Amino acid sequence: METGKDVKKVILFDNDGTLSDSVPTVIQATNQVLAAKGYAPNTDEEIIDGMRIKTSSRMLKHIDSNDKKIGEALAEDYYSAFFSRINGIKLFNGIADCLNLLRAQTLTLGIVSNNASNIVDTVLTQNGIRSHFSIIIGEDNAEETKPGPGGLLQACRLLGVQPSQCIYIGDSLSDSLAAEAAGMPSIGVKWNHHDKIDIDSLGFTYTVDTPDKILSIVI
Numbered sequence: 001m002e003t004g005k006d007v008k009k010v011i012l013f014d015n016d017g018t019l020s021d022s023v024p025t026v027i028q029a030t031n032q033v034l035a036a037k038g039y040a041p042n043t044d045e046e047i048i049d050g051m052r053i054k055t056s057s058r059m060l061k062h063i064d065s066n067d068k069k070i071g072e073a074l075a076e077d078y079y080s081a082f083f084s085r086i087n088g089i090k091l092f093n094g095i096a097d098c099l100n101l102l103r104a105q106t107l108t109l110g111i112v113s114n115n116a117s118n119i120v121d122t123v124l125t126q127n128g129i130r131s132h133f134s135i136i137i138g139e140d141n142a143e144e145t146k147p148g149p150g151g152l153l154q155a156c157r158l159l160g161v162q163p164s165q166c167i168y169i170g171d172s173l174s175d176s177l178a179a180e181a182a183g184m185p186s187i188g189v190k191w192n193h194h195d196k197i198d199i200d201s202l203g204f205t206y207t208v209d210t211p212d213k214i215l216s217i218v219i
Helices: 023-036 044-050 055-063 068-083 095-104 117-126 150-159 173-182 212-218
Strands: 010-013 108-112 133-137 166-170 186-189 206-208
Touching: 010 150, 023 044, 023 055, 023 068, 044 055, 055 068, 068 117, 095 108, 095 212, 108 150, 117 133, 133 150, 150 166, 150 173, 166 173, 166 212, 173 186, 206 212
Parallel strands: 010 108, 010 166, 108 133, 166 186, 186 206
Antiparallel strands: none
16 A cells, blocks of 8 residues: 655545534535425435535435426525535534644645535635635536546646645545546545444545544655
8 A cells, every 4th residue: 555645745635524514514404495495305314425426416316306407596595505504614623733734744735525615615714724725626616526536636737746646535435436536545534423434445545533643644
């Protein structure tokens, strides 16, 4: 297995469920919108599974429809509902300290998320960590959303590095698939207690159960 720490220049992160404990807010906002439009609520597991794909596609999946216009309208309503709850989203324990130590090593940090970039920006800003990140790629400005590799490759190009010089840190199958397709090593995190999936089974290069373990891999 690659040791990683001798070659890494850029650390790319997912946000929801990796840096910020936002999954409960995603669930609440999703079901709020579904209820308002007369649709049945989805289970926590169904909503978490849907987070692997673009929001408009996820909302269509929740109502078993293929109508793209409906999906786009539901996604817009979802983001409004999410923003109304955004002030309550906090970082997972140990994340801020981990990021401080990574930046102290002159590593470049970035975000590649399937969430909208302005939402990610807001969450990072209100938690005092926005300045750590050189780029934020979200579903609105990504060349391709996860599980495709396009967003990760876009980040590499913008930051002037090869995929092998990066590592991607996330919490879902979508994250590991995107990293693998991009030719990038990956770290799966285990502190997102809202997802009952066994992270060790998802194909990440490494897995960690606390943020400080990231440092031993990349530094």
